[in-house]
Amino acid sequence: MSAVPAIEVRGLRRVFRVRQGLFAPPRHVVAVDDVSFAVPAGSVLGVVGESGCGKSTLARMILGLLPPSAGEVLVDGQRLADMDRRARARLIQPVFQDPFSSLNPRRRVRDIVAMPLVAQGSISSADIARRVEEALARVGLSAEQGTRFPSQLSGGQRQRVAIARALVLRPRIVVCDEPTSALDVSVQAQILNLLAELRRELGLTYLFISHNLAVVEHVASEVAVMYLGRIVETNESEALFAEPRHPYTRALLASVLTPEPGLGVPDVGLGDTMPDPANVPAGCRFHPRCPLAFERCPVEVPRTTPNGTGFVECHLAEPA
Amino acid sequence: MSLLEVRNLRVTFGGTAAVRGISLKVEKGETHCLVGESGCGKSVTSLAIMGLLARGGRRDAERLAFAGTDIQNHSEREMSRLRGDRMAMIFQEPMTSLNPAYTVGSQMTEVLRRHRGTPRAQAVDRAAELLGRVGITAPGLRLGQYPHQLSGGLRQRVMIAMALMCDPELLIADEPTTALDVTVQAQILRLLAGIQKELGLGILLITHDLGVVARIADRVSVMYAGEVVESASAENLFADPQHPYTRGLLSCIPVPGKVKRDEPLGSIPGVVPRIPPGYVGCAFRDRCPHAHAECDGAIPRRAAGPDHEVLCTLPAGWFGRQAA
Numbered sequence: 001m002s003a004v005p006a007i008e009v010r011g012l013r014r015v016f017r018v019r020q021g022l023f024a025p026p027r028h029v030v031a032v033d034d035v036s037f038a039v040p041a042g043s044v045l046g047v048v049g050e051s052g053c054g055k056s057t058l059a060r061m062i063l064g065l066l067p068p069s070a071g072e073v074l075v076d077g078q079r080l081a082d083m084d085r086r087a088r089a090r091l092i093q094p095v096f097q098d099p100f101s102s103l104n105p106r107r108r109v110r111d112i113v114a115m116p117l118v119a120q121g122s123i124s125s126a127d128i129a130r131r132v133e134e135a136l137a138r139v140g141l142s143a144e145q146g147t148r149f150p151s152q153l154s155g156g157q158r159q160r161v162a163i164a165r166a167l168v169l170r171p172r173i174v175v176c177d178e179p180t181s182a183l184d185v186s187v188q189a190q191i192l193n194l195l196a197e198l199r200r201e202l203g204l205t206y207l208f209i210s211h212n213l214a215v216v217e218h219v220a221s222e223v224a225v226m227y228l229g230r231i232v233e234t235n236e237s238e239a240l241f242a243e244p245r246h247p248y249t250r251a252l253l254a255s256v257l258t259p260e261p262g263l264g265v266p267d268v269g270l271g272d273t274m275p276d277p278a279n280v281p282a283g284c285r286f287h288p289r290c291p292l293a294f295e296r297c298p299v300e301v302p303r304t305t306p307n308g309t310g311f312v313e314c315h316l317a318e319p320a
Numbered sequence: 321m322s323l324l325e326v327r328n329l330r331v332t333f334g335g336t337a338a339v340r341g342i343s344l345k346v347e348k349g350e351t352h353c354l355v356g357e358s359g360c361g362k363s364v365t366s367l368a369i370m371g372l373l374a375r376g377g378r379r380d381a382e383r384l385a386f387a388g389t390d391i392q393n394h395s396e397r398e399m400s401r402l403r404g405d406r407m408a409m410i411f412q413e414p415m416t417s418l419n420p421a422y423t424v425g426s427q428m429t430e431v432l433r434r435h436r437g438t439p440r441a442q443a444v445d446r447a448a449e450l451l452g453r454v455g456i457t458a459p460g461l462r463l464g465q466y467p468h469q470l471s472g473g474l475r476q477r478v479m480i481a482m483a484l485m486c487d488p489e490l491l492i493a494d495e496p497t498t499a500l501d502v503t504v505q506a507q508i509l510r511l512l513a514g515i516q517k518e519l520g521l522g523i524l525l526i527t528h529d530l531g532v533v534a535r536i537a538d539r540v541s542v543m544y545a546g547e548v549v550e551s552a553s554a555e556n557l558f559a560d561p562q563h564p565y566t567r568g569l570l571s572c573i574p575v576p577g578k579v580k581r582d583e584p585l586g587s588i589p590g591v592v593p594r595i596p597p598g599y600v601g602c603a604f605r606d607r608c609p610h611a612h613a614e615c616d617g618a619i620p621r622r623a624a625g626p627d628h629e630v631l632c633t634l635p636a637g638w639f640g641r642q643a644a
Contacts, residue, residue: 050501050503050504051501154591156591184357185569185573186357186588188572193584193587200582211501214575214576215574217574217581220581252502255506256502256531257506257532258534258573258576259534259573260535261535261555262555263535264513264536265506268503268506270503270507274474
């Protein structure tokens with residue numbers, strides 16, 4: 001394993017200008033706010049958080065689909081901004097949430113999977129056909145299924161197509177943005193097992209984005225918890241789940257409903273204030289919902305306190 | 321007398337059998353969960369009960385009784401008098417069931433004004449009271465707002481409050497928390513459980529999430545391909561699941577601390593089959609690891625314990641015995 005991280009993100013920030021009305025002045029929504037982390041090669045970083053926390057914006061910047069407002073992304077030690085599209089595509093590939101909208105409905109499966117190879121522009125058609133077949137076989141699809149259209153496949157099969165397309169260029173890194181959220185649990189299990197198998201066999205690195213903590217616990221070796229654009233806690237998976245330090249991480253963990261009858265529905269204790277990315281609270285951004293907030297929280301931004309292999313941003317975790 | 325009694329309900333759309341003879345009961349003060357994967361017929365079941373099937377849907381049942389009265393032959397007018405009044409419904413996506421052109425207040429009060437002829441001022445008071453009850457701060461402000469001005473969690477609270485306007489006896493909730501964040505889901509479910517205890521309503525909750533089922537159900541019916549394949553108290557279903565499909569579903573769920581990372585999850589091979597009319601035999605047999613010759617014939621519904629029924633050819637206690 002090389003010492004160069006598969007993904008490194010430094011001071012990444014993304015601001016969107018949002019107009020609320022025709023004559024209203026534009027507002028600035030900071031979707032990702034000064035985020036830094038590194039993902040070692042061969043590991044799986046799970047990113048969790050509620051909707052609107054900026055996790056998909058983060059994924060799109062790492063994929064090079066969205067330019068950052070500030071900061072930089074390094075993939076395999078190289079600056080993403082310096083790479084051309086073809087080189088980038090050979091290194092890092094996405095798998096998105098909804099296999100119903102991420103596949104072109106008017107193309108056959110094998111043409112969809114061939115697209116990244118064709119876009120490279122330098123691969124012979126015989127090679128393309130061979131590699132497409134190989135990629136389909138890897139994800140458990142037959143050559144016959146390759147001749148079908150996406151509408152003729154089930155949700156799970158479509159997600160396999162999306163994975164085959166991501167793997168056909170033999171990338172080192174795959175960014176999975178909610179890859180199983182649109183699927184039934186029995187299909188979700190098939191896809192998670194497939195992703196785990198592929199990672200082992202091909203030595204892939206995953207950035208795995210999900211709102212489902214049970215899924216993240218199952219697949220991730222490291223976890224980052226995002227809240228309103230910032231990573232508020234990160235650590236090795238075991239440590240984070242065994243000993244969550246940030247009150248938000250604890251609340252997220254408490255709200256996982258495991259199939260254990262008799263436990264009832266937990267009281268998460270977050271109140272009914274909802275986070276608004278266009279209006280990030282002063283001080284600690286989590287304080288309006290935090291059950292443990294005290295007088296420093298609305299005024300002072302918490303420092304980044306090292307914790308295990310990661311860090312936590314909470315006044316309560318700061319050394320006295 | 322059960323609050324809701326469904327016996328041998330069938331729903332067909334043209335040549336497709338969406339619901340193939342399901343029976344269930346909801347008692348007063350009880351939460352009955354109907355659980356299954358997409359396409360198993362759980363939403364169609366709820367719409368059929370409410371008399372809201374899309375055009376082309378045909379409903380047929382031995383009995384479909386609400387509070388002791390069979391409602392199968394009710395006219396559309398009689399049904400719309402019941403709906404929103406004595407039986408209310410909450411849908412998955414509140415944005416599509418709330419009217420974007422009207423304020424929360426006018427939609428909420430309409431229910432009461434239409435069913436009860438309550439004067440406007442009184443109806444507004446009731447709406448504000450219920451918004452407070454479902455944990456919305458500043459209800460006065462919310463009443464004047466439009467649905468798009470509310471977050472997903474708030475909209476779902478508004479839907480619940482609206483469903484409660486006329487003090488219903490039965491609440492049918494179709495995936496009420498599926499579109500929400502986990503933190504909000506927990507809040508909404510707590511809210512539903514609290515309101516149920518307080519008002520003693522019967523809830524038929526439709527979900528695909530066995531985690532939700534475990535935490536709030538009294539009784540559970542597991543649906544597969546238009547049939548209830550297993551039905552039991554929540555406690556028995558999770559302690560002693562007897563249908564191979566139920567067991568398969570449970571093994572698919574990653575449970576923190578139970579399944580090791582990188583160890584494969586259990587999974588159910590294959591996909592849900594299309595069920596042509598006149599289908600005979602177990603619909604799960606092609607995906608079942610225990611399938612045998614008998615599964616091609618008529619499948620008996622047998623008792624697997626007190627108040628625990630399974631639609632399967634395997635003998636009672638098969639899985640218990642296997643484990644021992």
